[in-house]
Amino acid sequence: MIVPFHVTEMLRRVRQKFAKPADEARMYPNREAFTALRPVRTATPESVSRFWQRLSGGEEARQALADETTLENTSTYSANIENLIGTVKVPVGVAGPLRINGVNASGDYHVPLATTEAALVASYARGAHAATKAGGISTAVLYEGVLRSPAFVFDGLLQAGQFVDWVVANIDALQATAEATTRHGQLVSLEPVIDNNIVFLLCRYVTGDAAGQNMVTIATSALCEHAASECPVPIRAWYVEGNFSGDKKASSLGTMTGRGRKVSASVTLPADVVASLLQTSVDAMLDYGQVANLGSLLSGQLGAQAHYANGLAALYIATGQDAACVAESAVGFTRMERRGADLFCSVTMPNILVGSVGGGTGLPSQSACLRILGLQGSGHGAALAEVAAALCLCGEISIVAAMAAGHFARAHESLARKR
Amino acid sequence: MIVPFHVTEMLRRVRQKFAKPADEARMYPNREAFTALRPVRTATPESVSRFWQRLSGGEEARQALADETTLENTSTYSANIENLIGTVKVPVGVAGPLRINGVNASGDYHVPLATTEAALVASYARGAHAATKAGGISTAVLYEGVLRSPAFVFDGLLQAGQFVDWVVANIDALQATAEATTRHGQLVSLEPVIDNNIVFLLCRYVTGDAAGQNMVTIATSALCEHAASECPVPIRAWYVEGNFSGDKKASSLGTMTGRGRKVSASVTLPADVVASLLQTSVDAMLDYGQVANLGSLLSGQLGAQAHYANGLAALYIATGQDAACVAESAVGFTRMERRGADLFCSVTMPNILVGSVGGGTGLPSQSACLRILGLQGSGHGAALAEVAAALCLCGEISIVAAMAAGHFARAHESLARKR
């Protein structure tokens, strides 16, 4: 048998669905009339109500989403969403105290985590307990810079070169144009990348305490328009984003040079903490670390880590960050090594995209989660990024210990399934 | 100046923080006492209340998270989270109707999207409108199989080979052991990968209508224990997951062979739909597509796409999926090509991890969102995966059109900033 099983099995299922030849037609375009939804930007209780007249799910569904408190806040939510029909309630658990000794974050944090996956909060809480017992996690923001990468298309290589020449000669005006659009953003570097007749300009910004995705888009758009109107080299086309920046996706670029904030976090776990709180040994954790690192490599991960995404998604949802950025943030490098009898553990995460202002951080329950952390509002962006990295380190410690001790499946069985 | 600007700038900031030498100490471990939280598995209004006595944020924060309805549902939430302190309310908007002509999904769907990012729902809604106007999106699940990849460590290559020999000879017993732990899961393939003295067993399961992550962990754990107790070859160590499966992270393995469901979705947009609804032209979209594809390649993305993560995160949060899986799901391949005067567009997404049962799908508001789709409960897993892919195709169409038309920055400016 030389055709993989899954192929034959899938074909069998599809044939069942398409038993009668006429059924094929159901994959063809279908021009029946439909009634479009009228888009709503500024929600009101009435606009929500109008949508529900179109939606299936029944009264129970409507109550679950469009509850009274939500309806009272429609105008608040309107800054963050279109076509509002309600709110989904994501349960929040707390992990902590998590002690952080950081360049920007400092103190014992209770970290709110929004998730529907059983065992997640318990696992991060266990890691936080061990790390805090060990004296806390050292953290530092190592790098900062949100990227936009507009693209310019020319007739040929010669014009591409001339354009880069012009850009470099006019760099001050371009910077001024970009920065004129924003109070908090600064363009800190601009690197042209030429692929024959196409030029990408890698524009890096610092964005204050905001994640800054919109800020950099608007600033870059102004920069591009200035270039397009002033540069004497004929431009065939330009785009504010050439899909080079790694926005909302894992990329080698992000793994290497980072997007958002690059943060490193580490702790040395004493052998007795490993034994008492994690119920395994330093040797067992190091042995598993070797295998896990090989697994990372063999499967072609970007970076090498276990499950940053779990902690990040839960923190991002709880605190009103852009949850889609988990796709780019959940890459990095987890390391463990022996230090005498103890265990040094670190994470270095090059793409943490968080803000203590902007985005969803001002919504009622999201803002509440930031206040639990003491990191709501201006001045806390870098500290929040360090909390995110420290949290991920807790998750790595906990899962590696569980794998090393053979507890991983048992924990999930007991916390998820048996309830 | 040969040191990058960001390095010198970051050093300047750090030096400011560490002006006095004594400040260094703040990055050292700190052994002050702390009071651990007592873990809570089964939440009650009282347990929630106890936590809040420890949390900062004040009464307003507490009201925002631990509202009355949430407190009434503590036992419901307990199956999905530990240390419950409340719920975060994520606004939900609706995009649709989205017409799907699929092998599994069929009909006009209203898709609930939970996000705090302005412009997201509007953008997907625009793409859905264009696709539906074009007769709808064809979809098919092409592959199915959730992976677990346990690792076994041996003395050397010889023992690794003998173990694989034993596994193959005992494959039926191993399969039976794995499948005995689950009603819905089936082990459909097992592929050993040898790296000298370490053997990974790539175990692929179909998991019915559940996403199935816990199901495959428990089944694989049983399989491993059987192998460990029965196989005569001495095993130095084994782990239920060798960090090879791509669970919760983007990986080449996932891009290539998939994890969860691999779904393809396509539509051919008539030129007049592009002109009227997307306000650009087929040529302009194709031209941008070339640049965007180059950007993908130059930045070392896994796959090549624009922003699957946006739609996936919003759909996963709304419908009670595991939001951390966005990290692995948000990879794939977007393609566009000319068909006469019209534009063929497709997405192929190899790692969609969704369930219509299990996980957070049973929680009140999440279940409500699934009911809006008509995909709540058994029998809808594959259709939900097709909805996810079709949704992502809408997002790709919309962003490519916006970039091609030069509207991208303007849309964000108007929808996000100016409110």
Place this chain on the structure above:
Amino acid sequence: MIVPFHVTEMLRRVRQKFAKPADEARMYPNREAFTALRPVRTATPESVSRFWQRLSGGEEARQALADETTLENTSTYSANIENLIGTVKVPVGVAGPLRINGVNASGDYHVPLATTEAALVASYARGAHAATKAGGISTAVLYEGVLRSPAFVFDGLLQAGQFVDWVVANIDALQATAEATTRHGQLVSLEPVIDNNIVFLLCRYVTGDAAGQNMVTIATSALCEHAASECPVPIRAWYVEGNFSGDKKASSLGTMTGRGRKVSASVTLPADVVASLLQTSVDAMLDYGQVANLGSLLSGQLGAQAHYANGLAALYIATGQDAACVAESAVGFTRMERRGADLFCSVTMPNILVGSVGGGTGLPSQSACLRILGLQGSGHGAALAEVAAALCLCGEISIVAAMAAGHFARAHESLARKR
């Protein structure tokens, strides 16, 4: 200064070259007449002579390439090259004896290495000495299969699915058609990969003792023609290779599933061998190994290794292999771990493409190198692949030791520069 130095420096140089505006023209197409070379398939001393009338370089160059022995062998070379003008002489050094205890290779080998890079042979010889002193290297071919990946283009997803259905139903006839073209090749698996309307068929062959690249092209071409003429589903276009197979380039696919032969090799170096022959310690080598592994990850290598390419290129050139395959072969996984006081080292290389027959293996000096190994002609393909992996392991041991001991720069200074 926010533009990288290299950009401004390069611009400065380019401006120097293009000082006068007229100079721009030199990058434009130039329609001056030219005289094409008449292609020569079957070389003779006369055809070589005719080419030299056109070539610059002078009589000395001609003597160096078109020496008498080469001219005597023009008909021999004609099977391997077109437009022959002579031979380039690449110096060959020997490393060994290298003791191999393999599934296929067994004994003490003297390995001929063709290179112009000083220190290369010395480094591999040092590693071979240490490995042999340790009792030799264990090796095994773990997998075998040269890939071709033809592509078929259809109108849409539906037709793509129907084609796959047809392929699976007609698999025996397709296999027979492919295998009818070859005495030694067997089609061992066929896996369809669908990306919406495009289907790639991953065809894996075993190719006997030949590297087999042409064999699999011809067999796959026959398979495709059969499918194109017999399959009732309308095919818009097909190509014998869809650039999916990883032929002549590093790819994740190759890293994961392999192309050619996957070979693993390992040795445990006693601590005293490390001290006496490699002049460093087991600890020092392990410490460097951690850093080198991190370097691999941070720079986004495929796999993680130090310099397989050096040994492979030298062995491939010496023994008449396809040197371009170094691009795909030079990926894999080097591991080191402590075993008591000693050092376990392994390499696992998934893409070794070598043959003991075919390609350049029959040319006089290349055949001589294979005879030095005792691996010339039929029956030796797998053993040669194991020699290649064992050789690369020697190179990894040597370079890691040199880095750990701080000897790396010194060795190159002494062997390369000071001569």
Place this chain on the structure above:
Amino acid sequence: MIVPFHVTEMLRRVRQKFAKPADEARMYPNREAFTALRPVRTATPESVSRFWQRLSGGEEARQALADETTLENTSTYSANIENLIGTVKVPVGVAGPLRINGVNASGDYHVPLATTEAALVASYARGAHAATKAGGISTAVLYEGVLRSPAFVFDGLLQAGQFVDWVVANIDALQATAEATTRHGQLVSLEPVIDNNIVFLLCRYVTGDAAGQNMVTIATSALCEHAASECPVPIRAWYVEGNFSGDKKASSLGTMTGRGRKVSASVTLPADVVASLLQTSVDAMLDYGQVANLGSLLSGQLGAQAHYANGLAALYIATGQDAACVAESAVGFTRMERRGADLFCSVTMPNILVGSVGGGTGLPSQSACLRILGLQGSGHGAALAEVAAALCLCGEISIVAAMAAGHFARAHESLARKR
């Protein structure tokens, strides 16, 4: 059957080899005595002769490698190899004239290609003919910089940060120290990358007309020793290369920022040239280009191209370059797009490592090949890099045309097999 065929087939073969249990022992270490080769740095006819007394292969093999001319040149070869036993003769064919309109290369070149793979020279010659007929290929070196990436290990993040601070404050002294070791090398940038307690310093050099690998090693070693002796921060260990630079392997870093020279080359092929010389059409080539690009993405290539390695390996061997660098050089981006009725084609290759001096460029036959190009000796490094890129563009044009026309298999059948 759920275990892949190749696993069971391989197990069957291995069992055959290990029929008797005693055979297992042949994979164990074997402590029999052996006689080491005495290393020879400075070869003489006598040293060559001594080696041959140890080598199998017989007199015929000896004649083929250790011919009279080689023996006369032993001292010449000694600068490039150890343990010399002769030379392997690689046949050289010529492709050209290849017209290049470049920033550095300019004129009609006859390109010597050393290979044992039939059809290779014919294919590149065909591409060169088409490109020259189209008016020639425009080329430019876009970037220059050979990387070394030493690593420094510290106790923790704090010390790592202090070290970077020291490096930046002492950058001038470090640069001076590095540059004092070399006449031609200049350190053009230094970028520290921190992964918690480990710091990599990405040192980029321009290296004049040499490939420069040894030059940058020696300069960086001096830089490191200076840092190690002067920096007050305690350094636990340092290594002259942290396996980050991409030396001798494909890496994302190389794909993105380049190593050696980044070169772009392009040509617009008139429709009639495509029809008459390549026997296909612009549309057919573009259609195949779409599929080939998808194949690149699906298989996880670094970059997207067809077979740069073929041309590079042949050129590198012919001209005395380091053939192992094919592993890092053979990555990049091939693009094609319609220009009216014609076809624009480009390659951008970020890692071309060639020199017109140093390495094997001074050996008799290698130097002869450089003289055929008119690029031997000082002043020609950049032009040689442009020739390499232009050559690869010819190869891409030819293979895409062959695939599009369905000629690929036929060409290999006729040129390789039927002879």
